[in-house]
Amino acid sequence: MSEVAMDQPSGAVPGARRSSSSLHQPRLPRWAPAAIAAAALAVGVGIGAGAGLSSRIQWGLLAAVLYVAGTFALATRVEGVRQAKDRLATSLVWVCFLLAVVPLVSLIWETVSRGSSVLDGGFLSHSMGGVLTIQPGGGVYHAIIGTLEQVGIATAIAAPIGLLTAIYLVEYGRGRLAKAVTFFVDVMTGIPSIVAGLFVLSFWILMLDNGYSGFAGSMALAILMMPVVVRSTEEMLKLVPNELREASLALGVPKWRTILKVVLPTAIGGIATGVMLSVARIAGESAPIVLLVFGSQLINNNPFEGAQSSLPYYIYEQWAAGNDASYDRAWAAALVLIAFVMILNLVARGIARWKAPKAGR
Amino acid sequence: MAKRIDVSGLTAYYGSHKAIEDISMTVEPRSVTAFIGPSGCGKSTFLRTLNRMHEVTPGGRVEGKVLLDDENLYGAGVDPVSVRRTVGMVFQRPNPFPTMSIYENVAAGIRLNGGRVRKAELDTIVEKSLKGANLWKEVKDRLNKPGAGLSGGQQQRLCIARAIAVEPQVLLMDEPCSALDPISTLAIEDLIGELKERFTIVIVTHNMQQAARVSDRTAFFNLAGVGQPGKLVEIDDTERIFSNPSVQATEDYISGRFG
Ligand SMILES: Nc1ncnc2c1ncn2[C@@H]1O[C@H](COP(=O)(O)OP(=O)(O)OP(=O)(O)O)[C@@H](O)[C@H]1O
């Protein structure tokens, strides 16, 4: 009887090595994952080159598959099934991380290397006025002005409305109205940019008979931006602990002052980050610009009158021109746009860090 | 300064749930009244009805009367904001404002209310309140450091300083020592002894010794069963409650023969 009972456990765990202590199990050395990765890469490149696969991407994928499979196989042999599953998950996470990072890095690399050739002071300070698209030269100044003004006006419209809507939803909203507002915000989040553009086109330009202008584009951008601001601000306000509101109310501070002086300052870092990110998002929109701002080769400082350009529109236009000089300009403008978004992100992070509730001594 | 509180027939709801029922009692001015009772019997709820904080909770509703020196807090036309300026509150968990320095935390009640106070005057108030809360010596060199950087016990005393800076007439404390070590607890108990010279104090506590040490009168709350509303069992001089209570349930609870 007892022998059978003794036998069963060891039979139930196939592959587990017997060792003096059940707490000790053989482990792969710490450098093993790195070594397997290097080996997988070498084999992947070897097979790829040997079989004459032309695409580097195929080599990389081959190496990734070998890495995952190799890790799993080796770990199963040495460490047992449970550890092997753990290693399998870890290696898959690494592969996915690389798959996500590779396109990002190559995109930035491509933009920087191609865009920097014509990017200089002259490019930043000149428009395309009097420059034929097949000629080299010209610049992006009119598009920068257009983007700054259109995005600035859109932010001036969308940020206050979005902020107040979020405050209403979190601090005051109860019952039907709040549910309806939340529903519409959700619906607005899903509006494609071209639809927002068509909406403004039909009512502002076709019905009210206004001309093309940067402001028309700003309205469409504001429609796109508003739900993003509402959502992110809402999340930030919900993170403010209720105890702080109660502490303030219990001091005899009216509710609106509590929101203004306690809730908003506590959440301001996160709110600013959310607004900046939504600005970055609309800065890259081109569809509404094509419909509403029309595009221009000349500097137009007045966003309320006449056609303007903008960075995404400029990139599209230069690419469509289809010659070497215009390709260079398109890449350089793309670099300017990425730099603009990057700066906004850094500013947002700076604000968040500067305004974050301080806990240190 | 200090005011008498007269509660009669007070019932409080959370939505449709009746949390406390038909409570009547008198709290004497310049005294410490302790609330004791099992968890969930409605001590915090009752405390929060005394400065109209109960209605801040969604669905919170109150019936009955609370007289503060003959003025009904729940009368028509009474502004809850001015009630809360008169009846201050200290919470169970220390909750200093994280964006503010120690100084700003103490000055918050005055500044947030838009009071136009000169700097020198505000300095005096802050110093007086911090001294009143027994915290001045520990923080006088770092008044401009964040309030959240203090220890838990210091934070709680900061919250007390913040509450007394607006010169309320009644101070409500909901388990102010439950998160504190014995030394901080002792500091706060001493403080309560000093504060009762100037304020009417109501304190909720789960610590029988603490109730016996600091309070002049003690109220025992109980509830008949799960889901039933909490009720006031009796209120009497602390000495009597702890030596010779008139209700058997009180004696059982105090001596730990409960349930
Ligand atoms: N925000 C709320 N919403 C709904 N019901 C609540 C809420 N707060 C408290 N209650 C209910 O009201 C009753 C009394 O709660 P209360 O917090 O006043 O008890 P307590 O005596 O302070 O307990 P403790 O000693 O644990 O702090 C409980 O049944 C509780 O479930």
Ligand SMILES: [Mg+2]
């Ligand atoms: Mg409580």
